Amino acid sequence: MLSMSNERTNDEWLHDLNASGESQEVAIADLRDLLLRAALYFFSRNLGDFGGLNRDEILQRAEDCAQDALIALMDHLQDFRGDSKFTTWAYKFAINFALMSARHERWKGVSLDELPFSNEGTFSEWALQDKSDGIAPDRSALQNEVRETVQDVIEHDLTDKQRRVILMMVFNEVPMDEVVRHLGVNRNAIYKMLHDARRKLKSGLQARGFEVGETLALFSSQG
Amino acid sequence: MNRERFDAWLRNIYGTQDEEISCTECFDLVSRFVELETSGRDAVAELPKVKQHIEQCRACRDEYENLRDLARFENEGGAPSLDNLRSSIR
Numbered sequence: 001m002l003s004m005s006n007e008r009t010n011d012e013w014l015h016d017l018n019a020s021g022e023s024q025e026v027a028i029a030d031l032r033d034l035l036l037r038a039a040l041y042f043f044s045r046n047l048g049d050f051g052g053l054n055r056d057e058i059l060q061r062a063e064d065c066a067q068d069a070l071i072a073l074m075d076h077l078q079d080f081r082g083d084s085k086f087t088t089w090a091y092k093f094a095i096n097f098a099l100m101s102a103r104h105e106r107w108k109g110v111s112l113d114e115l116p117f118s119n120e121g122t123f124s125e126w127a128l129q130d131k132s133d134g135i136a137p138d139r140s141a142l143q144n145e146v147r148e149t150v151q152d153v154i155e156h157d158l159t160d161k162q163r164r165v166i167l168m169m170v171f172n173e174v175p176m177d178e179v180v181r182h183l184g185v186n187r188n189a190i191y192k193m194l195h196d197a198r199r200k201l202k203s204g205l206q207a208r209g210f211e212v213g214e215t216l217a218l219f220s221s222q223g
Numbered sequence: 224m225n226r227e228r229f230d231a232w233l234r235n236i237y238g239t240q241d242e243e244i245s246c247t248e249c250f251d252l253v254s255r256f257v258e259l260e261t262s263g264r265d266a267v268a269e270l271p272k273v274k275q276h277i278e279q280c281r282a283c284r285d286e287y288e289n290l291r292d293l294a295r296f297e298n299e300g301g302a303p304s305l306d307n308l309r310s311s312i313r
Contacts, residue, residue, distance in 0.1 A: 037303070037304075037305055037308060038289075038293055040305065040308035040309065040311075040312065041289065041292075041293055041303065041308060043312060044308055044311040044312055047312070047313070055312055055313060058312050059309060062312075079251070083258065084254040084255050084257065084258035085258060085294070085297075087294075088254045088257055088261075088293075088294045088297075089254040091254075091293050091294070092250065092253060092254050092290050095286050095289045095290055095293075096250065096286055098289075099282065099285055099286055099289075147229075170224070171224060175281070175282060176246075176281065176282040177282060187245075187246035188245040188246050188247055191243075191245055191280060194279075195239065195243050195279075198236050198239040198279075199239050199241070201236045201239075202236050202239045205236065205237075212237040215233065215237070216230070216233060216234060219226055219229060219230040
């Protein structure tokens with residue numbers, strides 16, 4: 001069954017949210033329900049992130065996400081261009097907060113300064129331990145060359161910050177928002193570091209003759 | 224890092240473009256991208272930079288996938304109710 005919130009057109013949403021009095025109050029309450037639905041939807045698919053919380057605590061987290069999303073959305077209401085359904089545009093605010101909340105809950109006890117892959121020796125350990133069995137020797141040798149090239153670029157061409165972010169996010173799979181929290185910068189800054197690092201890795205591989213198709217084929221599922 | 228993950232990372236490395244949009248730009252455009260997709264239009268052709276970003280960025284990809292699924296549910300009239308969602312949390 002469709003809820004009230006789905007029955008408004010985009011213009012009606014904007015009109016009611018920008019109105020005053022009761023119609024604004026009703027619209028905000030409907031919007032809050034819509035955001036709560038998105039947060040609960042995300043949480044219900046990611047319950048594994050909340051191992052340490054009981055049901056009431058998880059439901060409260062969802063309420064908190066809906067409230068934070070409501071504030072963020074109202075701050076950005078003038079940015080809505082009408083190029084999607086209003087509800088789709090609104091959902092993304094709640095999903096954004098729900099994702100941050102879930103990932104933070106999963107990682108909250110982990111010290112990002114004491115991760116398994118976190119120091120200078122990481123890359124040579126990684127190159128050594130990642131030997132695959134049952135692969136033709138020539139293919140295995142080429143795979144090692146690719147790994148050594150990647151290792152070489154990471155160790156010599158990346159900046160300290162780029163190397164640190166690669167270690168956290170690629171080697172230790174730390175979620176972006178936890179790295180954001182840890183380093184005190186925003187997502188865009190982290191994305192830029194990753195992007196710059198990828199550019200250096202790509203040109204490093206190409207400079208050593210590893211072109212895209214044949215290199216990817218080396219690591220794709222083995223026949 | 225096992226071979227599967229290294230393979231995925233290599234694909235990201237080779238998929239790198241000189242110009243890529245930021246996470247903020249992706250957040251701004253992702254609802255349009257989903258709208259195009261759910262209305263049967265070619266979102267990738269119209270917004271290739273969004274597609275490229277969500278392939279590279281796990282955080283934005285997770286957000287996109289959940290947004291897409293919610294929008295699909297809603298379009299099909301099957302968006303889960305608050306009560307149903309609450310009881311799915313155990």
